[in-house]
Amino acid sequence: MTSQKQKIGNWLKNSITAKMITVGFLILILLIPLSFVGDLIRERGYRQSEVIEEINTKWGKEVVIYGPILKVPYQTYIEEKVFDEETKTFLKTLKAQKNNAYFFPGELNIDSKVKTQPLERGIYESVVYTAMLKMDGKFINPDFSRKEISKEDILWDKATLLFKTSNLKGIRNTIQVKLGEEAYDLKPKFDNSFMNTLESGFLKNLDEPQNQSLVFKSSLEVNGSHNLQFVPIGRETQVFMKSNWHSPSFNGNFLPDTEGKKISPDGFEAKWKVLETNRRFGQSFFDTLPDLSQFSFGTAFLVPVDDYQKTSRTSKYGLMIIGLTLLVFLLIQISSKIGIHPFQYLMIGLALVMFYTLLISISEHKNYLFAYLVSATAVVSLITLYSRSILKNLKFTLLIFGSMFSLYTFIFVIIQLEDYALLVGSIGLFIILGIIMFTSRKIDWTSTQQVD
Template sequence: MTTQKQKIGNWFRNSISAKMLMVGFLILILLIPLGFVKDLIRERGFRQTEVIEEINTKWGNQVVLNGPILKVPYHVYVEEKVFDEKTKTFLTSQKPQRHAAYFFPWELDINSNVKTQPLERGIYESVVYNAKTQIKGEFAKLNFSVKEIADENILWDKATVVFKTSNLKGIRNTVKVKIGKEEYALKPKFDNTYMNTLESGFLNEIQSIQNGPLSFSSTIDINGSSSLQFIPIGKETRVFMKSNWHSPSFNGNFLPETEGKKIGPSGFEAQWKVLETNRRFGQYFFDNLPNLSDFSFGTEFMVPVDDYQKTERTSKYGLMIIGLTLLVFLLIQISSKIAIHPFQYLMIGLALVMFYTLLISISEHQNYLFAYLISGAAVVALITTYSRSILKNSKFTLLVLGSMFSLYTFIFVIIQLEDYALLVGSIGLFVILGTIMFTSRKIDWSGAQ
């Protein structure tokens, strides 16, 4: 019995296969704390998202503006039959029903100056903006003939001007619209449409628009976050946007003109031109104003990849770093016959896992680069010092130092890249595999199995 136990013990101590199985088993065990660290990173990322959304909600969410729009009511007469008890017959009458027509500007010029600023809550930060937007243009003759509406049925004295916006909370001024020589204040109106509505009182002498164009102008001062977009309701819509934000993402159905776009460290300038022929709707609607948000365009004030995203991407390479580092120690053990206890492998693996907890905790207070350098240097120094005590060989210690430095540098480069991350990662893994194959060819695999 004792002899059998000795044989098993000798096999574990001397067998290459046993050592490889042991290292493989430890790698699987280390996936458990690595998984906990990934959950922690995701949890902190979700917490950041919740705080940013709360900040944005109180300041003002994304903004979509649609207007100004002329709303002109009209009557449609519907035949109504009423039974008369005296004559025992049905009496016919014409009952008026009120409808509304919505007319868009022929020319719409929008000039928006957007100033961004950071808002902080604890360790979290959000980017919000204030947009001072000037809107001007003109309305042309209104066409009621498509519905065969008689002039006497048009309620010119009930006409109003309407703005639609996704964000009433962020408006910082009393919105007024000057039409012709008259100025009208807009007030919120409750309805069940797709966006919040601002509507003026009844317009004076709006019927004069049938004799010639009628100009308008307005200014909106609004707080928002995430994005600022406009709906191109003009027969010709021109938008100019200027901001101090350095990382804009132009989104929506229309991109800015190439020759008018400037992006630099101090901000950006962009201009759009959208014609009626570029979209799938006309210059007027009767009865109901549809949801035109799908045709909006503008700018997303995109925050570059934040530290939580970078840390989460880094953690995805955790298995590779742990596996390759322990493989280096295994190859050293096999080639040099130096005894490395499983407990020592476990300590090295746990130190590698600790890198990610250091990275996430430091990056919450400093930038990702600083956190990566400190965390990487701390773990590399710890494992190099520890390997010096167990390997007792300067050459092997330098090998551990060099391999870990190369691994962490390689991962950092991949994280910084976006478009070429997959290409560089594939080439790097190919080089690592080739290095391991070249190094391991000198090992005597014919030893005890």
């Protein structure tokens, strides 16, 4: 019985297979703290999102806006039967019913100047903006012909102007529209939908404008965040946007013209031109004005990849770094007579896990590049010094340093290359696999070693 135990003990101590099983088991164990680190990164990322959302809510959320819209009431008649007690018969009467027609501008020009700025709360930062919008254009021949409504039933004296916006809270001035020679203030009207309504009082001197053009001008200052978007309600809509934001993301249903788009470290300029034929709605609506925000276009003012996203992407390579680093130690142990205890493997693995906690904590106070440099330097230095004490061989110590330095440099390059990360990562892993196969080709995997 004792002899059998000694054989098992010697096998566990000297067998290459036993060493590989032990290292593989330790790698599985290290997945536990690595998963905790992943949870921590996600939790901090969620906290950042909550704080940014709170900042943006107080400043002003995303802005979607369209207008002005000419709203003209009109009357239609429905036939009703009323029972007459005297004649004991049903009499036919016509009952007037009020409806609304909505007409969009024939021309709409929007000039927007957008100034972005950072807002901070503690260690978190959000990007917000203030937009100065100038609009002008004209309404051309509001047409009731498709509804066959008589001139007497069009209530021009009850006509108003509308604006639709997703962000009443961010508006910084009284919206005024100058129509012809008259100016009208727009006031909020209760609306239970996503888009809020601003409406003017009754328009003056508006008498059968089918044969005339109604020229308008308006200006608006609004605070917002995330997005600034417009709906192209003009038969011909032209939008010009200029901002100091260096990395815009043009989104929505229409992209800016290539010729009018300029992006530099100091900001960007963009121009859009959208025609009625480019969209899926007409120039007028009767009875009900639908929500047209789904047809909007504009710009997103967002940080392309923040530090939490980069840290989260970096942590996904944790298993690869731990596995390859412990594999290098295992190959050194197998190819030499140096003994490495499982506890020492565990300490090396925990040091590799600590890299991610250092990275997330430092990046919250500095940028990702600085955090990565400090964290990688600390972990590589620690493991290199530790390997010097357990390997007692300068050549193997330099091998450990070189392999870890290459690994962390490789991961950093992948994180920076968003578009080519998969390609570079695949090529890099193929090269690493080739190096391991080449260096391990002379090892006698069937033998055992007598460790001093």
